[in-house]
Amino acid sequence: MEFLDLSPLTRARGTIQLPGSKSISNRILLLSALAQGTTDVRSLLDSDDTRVMLDALACLGVNWIRRGDTQDYVVQGVGGAFPVKQAELSLGNAGTAFRSLTAALALCGGNYTLRGVPRMHERPIGDLVDALRQLGAQIDYLDNADFPPLKIAPAQLTEASEVAVRGNVSSQFLTGLLLAAPLTGKSITIRVIGELISRPYIEITLNLMRRFGVEVERDGWQAFTVPAGQVYRSPGSIYVEGDASSASYFLAAGAIGGGPVRVEGVGSASIQGDIRFAEALQQMGATIAMGGNWVEASAQGRLHGIDADFNHIPDAAMTIAVAALFAQGSTMLRNIGSWRVKETDRIHAMATELRKLGATVEEGADFLRVTPPVQLQPATIDTYDDHRMAMCFSLVALGGVAVRINDPKCVNKTFPGYFEAFASITQRSVMSTDIPVIAIDGPSASGKGTVAALVARALGFHYLDSGALYRLTALAAQRRGVALDDEAALAQLARNLDVRFEGGEIWLDGERVSDELRTERIGNGASKVAALPAVRTALLERQRAFRQAPGLVTDGRDMGSVVFPDAATKIFLTASAEERAQRRYKQLMEKGFDANLSNLLEELSERDARDAARSVAPLKQGADAILLETTHLSIDQAVATVLACYQARQSGQGA
Ligand SMILES: Nc1ncnc2c1ncn2[C@@H]1O[C@H](COP(=O)(O)OP(=O)(O)O)[C@@H](O)[C@H]1O
Ligand SMILES: Nc1ccn([C@@H]2O[C@H](COP(=O)(O)OP(=O)(O)O)[C@@H](O)[C@H]2O)c(=O)n1
Structure with missing residues (x-):
């Protein structure tokens, strides 16, 4: 596709x-065709639906020409009935053409077949056919009752001067009847049963009939009378x-x-x-x-x-x-x-x-x-x-x-x-600086997430924890039994993650998973899936979608280098491996998880090595990133430093 x-x-x-209006274009084409005289139609809409109408009119013996490659057309009216008395018309999915031509052809004294695309054959037309039959129209359904395709034979006009039509399915039925009524040569009153929908479209019909010399008398939205003896006359030229x-x-x-x-x-x-x-x-x-x-x-x-x-x-x-x-x-x-x-x-x-x-x-x-x-x-x-x-x-x-x-x-x-x-x-927006991004990259447990969330809060910006997307991919893989080296299956998972971030919490497939995500087991799994290029590509647009006004603070490994290379401020936030292991240890203990400091230090160093050695988006300080070494800084000091860097850049721009 x-x-x-x-x-x-x-x-x-x-x-x-x-471009020109579709409703007006197709009504004007039919009116110009039925009218006495030649009509200059200016700025006709160029579209499938108008082409369907133009082709149908040509099949019915109406002469029209297009002026060069403009959207101006000259239509020679036939002054009443169409000259071609036998035709098969294909009307695509053009409702305006199908409904109005059904009405006009049913009263024109010829044999016609009207078809459309499959969807057109699912769009009801029974109410219009019923109304036309009251006037003596001979219409048969070729497939299913009440739906196109239709076969039309010459009408045997009855004495009836009044017809009823339902108003609550499509206003195009009433439009079709109104446009065709003058073809009977007698006074016709159309009564609307039920509420008439889409009334403004009827206003368009009445307005254009008036431009072509036919006045309709109306009683509110209940009844419309087209008095006898009126014929369509070209207004000369008309603009769509x-x-x-x-x-x-x-x-x-x-x-x-x-x-x-x-x-x-x-x-x-x-x-x-x-x-x-x-x-x-x-x-x-x-x-x-x-x-x-x-x-x-x-x-x-x-x-x-x-x-x-x-x-x-x-x-x-x-x-x-x-x-x-x-x-x-x-x-x-x-x-x-x-x-x-x-x-x-x-x-x-x-x-x-x-x-x-x-x-x-x-x-x-x-x-x-x-x-x-x-x-x-x-x-x-x-x-x-x-x-x-x-x-x-x-x-x-x-x-x-x-x-x-x-x-x-x-x-x-x-x-x-x-x-x-x-x-x-x-x-x-993606590569523009319209929406500012503060990108904070760095190794595990350096404090990126903590600092980024606080900076976002201080500035009223959105926050993206990009690592969470890799962690979510690892968690989803574990739950579905997908191996952590099955690149194609993992990329597919990453692309279709059903996740929700709300109020600092994260949901996967409708289940809150914020705590499970932070475990070291999932962190290690994340580091493995993050080394796979197809997974990184799958998550790229998802991450960029977080860039929304008034701004975004994001943390990860490649925020400044790959995902938001035009970020306003890029920080590389780090701390010594021992300090980071300490921080993670405290964090896990506070959350009630079991942890062992020396194991943590070992795992963290392994993860750093893997993140730094991988071929795509390796962990390293970008040339344009500011180094923020936090081994001896408090959280508040780290946050204040990031804010100062961002503000210095903003005022430096003279914004
Ligand atoms: N500058 C800092 N000084 C002391 N502890 C910090 C500092 N920055 C972060 N922390 C603590 O370290 C732990 C790990 O931080 P986190 O934001 O989860 O790191 P990351 O996102 O880099 O893995 C948290 O418990 C946090 O409160
Ligand atoms: N932008 C990012 C974010 C995370 N990741 C990977 O995802 C894993 C988990 O990221 P995280 O930021 O949640 O991990 P911590 O730094 O909190 O331990 C890391 O080991 C990274 O390898 C990445 O490759 N790119």
């Missing part, structure tokens, strides 16, 4: 010119607005990554409902500015969780579910049942992938509650052939963790240049 690795990112800032759903990823990036990020192509004058995504982001604490044709998002502090109904913006709401990872507290997304019948079951897909990152997720028939983890975990994200899954989850990299996006090309459905656009407004 193809994948894209996104490096940890620190901030987002910049301006994006949005930027995609407000696509804007959501960049606005969220601005809110998560500081910003400001500005999107151009949509704004307060937009006819798209998803423009209201900006309000949801604002509720979460982002700062939003808006003009007629642009929106800008930024944030000063951390976002906070919200509890809201997202029925009106189901697509953009996916972005809120991912932004919830960066919020304080839980975020509740209500009334999103339509997610279940989209490109994939989005509630399930979203819950599964958010959990991989460490989030706690509760999913219901029509809701999702997301509680962020204390720390995001790097993960490989599956995208379920759903463009929005891929785009949403790119935002996770702004949490300073590496993410792998599987099948990234699924974004082609609506936004082929998405990842390039995303890269253009974000900055990588």
Whole structure:
């Protein structure tokens, strides 16, 4: 499977010119095709879904041309029914094309077969077919009742002037009926049964029908009447607005990554409902500015969780579910049942992938509650052939963790240049000095862990005990019976460790293991697995993921040389072997473990020798590291010395 690795990112800032809206593009293409006259369509979206619609229209005898290699098209309207009366159409996974063409073709007087990809055949269409049959449409299911593929024969129009359609499955059914109604030549009233979801998409439909000369009378959200005698007429030329759903990823990036990020192509004058995504982001604490044709998002502090109904913006709401990872507290997304019948079951897909990152997720028939983890975990994200899954989850990299996006090309459905656009407004963090790191390396029992944790507390920084990851690998190997020289199996273990660091404690596979980890037996095992290059590589990204604002203090053997070579301050902390053995002895006795001083000294010297002699990341003082010899220093003195080194460097930079 193809994948894209996104490096940890620190901030987002910049301006994006949005591609055209998918919803508007496909409605305009169908309206231009059905209209009398020629339409100049400007800035059409370049994507799989629009290509599906353009190909289908060509099959149906509609002439269109593209102007050079621009996104401007000229469509010659057929003024009513399509000229080709017999056709087989393949409509991919394009819901907008499938639903609206089903309605239009059912009333066009021809024989047509409509198919899609396997997922399209799992997306219900029965409610639309039932409504069209009330008008006299002749539609058969080729496989399963209520689902594509479909076979359409010429309609035998009934006397009925009123049809009913359920409003709570997909608003595209109502859109299809509305767009097709003028083809009957008579007055049609469409009644909506139940609550109408995704209402802003109906606003888009009504707005564009008006631009093409057809007025719809409406009674709230309950009934829509398309009066008789109206035909579609080309407005001459029409401009496709930027995609407000696509804007959501960049606005969220601005809110998560500081910003400001500005999107151009949509704004307060937009006819798209998803423009209201900006309000949801604002509720979460982002700062939003808006003009007629642009929106800008930024944030000063951390976002906070919200509890809201997202029925009106189901697509953009996916972005809120991912932004919830960066919020304080839980975020509740209500009334999103339509997610279940989209490109994939989005509630399930979203819950599964958010959990991989460490989030706690509760999913219901029509809701999702997301509680962020204390720390995001790097993960490989599956995208379920759903463009929005891929785009949403790119935002996770702004949490300073590496993410792998599987099948990234699924974004082609609506936004082929998405990842390039995303890269253009974000900055990588791994090799940048944006987030300061203090790296403390040195031999066993020199006091690295003690000193590093205290320095982190003094500065309010995060703390990483890198040795714990090697110890955890050794412990996991022992528990699973993996030999300490089976490099491949150990690397696999290291890559998939299920660990949690919280409040100074460490959990492995959900069990607290902090004390067991500190035993000398595990320490010796750690030293052995740490000599294996594949294990070190497996743990590299995991360690880098701890680099999160405002800063990181970390201790180990190769923090300054390999893992964080751009660390702001590098310390080599040591003490004489006798002193270190004494310290370890006292430490173990205090914890109630049995210990023997001379054995300890021997083991420690062996470990030092092994750590220093190994071929990868050997223990030694780097040329750019400051030596801190602590044999005769107290813990407080050692901590004060590290802080002084860091502060001297900060002021030396004139920061
Ligand atoms: N400068 C110091 N003087 C005296 N004892 C110290 C000093 N630094 C650390 N210790 C003690 O030594 C023991 C080992 O320290 P630890 O942080 O576990 O070492 P490391 O992480 O280098 O293995 C701890 O009990 C700690 O309190
Ligand atoms: N960054 C690191 C950290 C630890 N290690 C190895 O992991 C073992 C345990 O590390 P630790 O820091 O917990 O051990 P102590 O120094 O506390 O004894 C050491 O013997 C090192 O060989 C490493 O190779 N690289």
